Amino acid sequence: MKISLKRKKLKNDRESLFIEFYNGSTVNENGKRKHNRTFEYLDLYIDNGKSDRKTKITNKENLELAENILSIRRSEHVQGKYNIANTRKKNTNFLDYYNKLKEDRYESKGNYDNWDAAGLHLARFCPVHYTFDQIDAEFVRGFRRYLDKTALTKSKTLLSQNTKHTYFNKFKACLRRAFEDNYLETDIRKAAKSFEMAESNREYLTLEEVQTLAQTPCKYERLKCAFLASCLSGLRWSDIDKMRWAEVREEGERYRINFRQKKTGGMEYLPISKQTRELMGQRRGNADRVFKGLKYGATLNAELLKWCMRGGITKHITFHSARHTNALILLSKGADIYTVSKRLGHRELRTTEIYAKIIDTKMQEAAELIPELEINL
Incomplete structure (x- = not known):
């Protein structure tokens, strides 16, 4: 293997220093030669656009450091080739x-x-x-x-x-x-064996409980609007919190949000209901936050629980419960699991299937509520 110090020209008369590891070449069945090269970029640069003393000193130091790294890489190659222990690592x-x-x-x-x-x-x-x-x-x-x-x-x-x-x-x-x-x-x-994953408890509200909260006063109106909007759309707190008006699109009688998920980085195009849009309030500048004034913390969490208690709901509800609620409402209303998965931005369908299991459990509980009949045949 040939290990060399190389330079790559950049803008503004600068050069990036990197090490090239050249391991020969091969010829494929079509007679085309392919060179086997890998590179290590050193984050070291030579500035040819300036001639002042400070720049010359920096250039010299960077070049010396790059050459020292080159010597180390050549030494490491020899150690590996002859099975010599690499004490540096x-x-x-x-x-x-x-x-x-x-x-x-x-x-x-x-x-x-x-x-x-x-x-x-x-x-x-x-x-x-x-x-x-x-x-x-x-x-x-x-x-x-x-x-x-x-x-x-x-x-x-x-x-x-x-x-x-x-x-x-x-x-x-x-x-x-x-x-x-x-x-x-x-x-x-x-x-050591890895820990097994436990099935997490997804606390949620029923549609009737969401309706109750909609009629129950909350100390912070923006919290109430944001939480209900999450119940209706399935948006995470992180995406509700960072949402800007530029992401909210109004296309005639239809509404949607074009946004990049904070958790996964994936781009989403989420249709929302008219009522979800109404909960957002009056449109302001594109750079303004939609739910301005919200700040996640102990105060918000405490008021969320108090709001639920005022409505007679004793479950331990967090803001993320709104997302679970949306999934369960959609599935209970007949939405197919693939559509629900896409709306929630899940990367894997099995993540959404957990909600389907909860629906099955609730249906079984409902079946057991049916009283036994006294039947004479």
């Missing part, structure tokens, strides 16, 4: 490596948040000085025991089954990547 700090992988996921908000939360527990369990040389099968089993028996939430309660499942899987994803990158000599992920 073994001495890499484990938590630093985990945090780097976490930051690589910053653009994927939901995934990043899970990596971040799992990392907080990992930092509490793992000594700050630990390197990969100290990460072994017992460490994996120990972290699983920590999540299962010791780790606490902000409310000082043990982690839920699904939270343990999520956090441990992020930890194992880090170990898998470390093995692939040769920081670990063996794949130690199987040293």
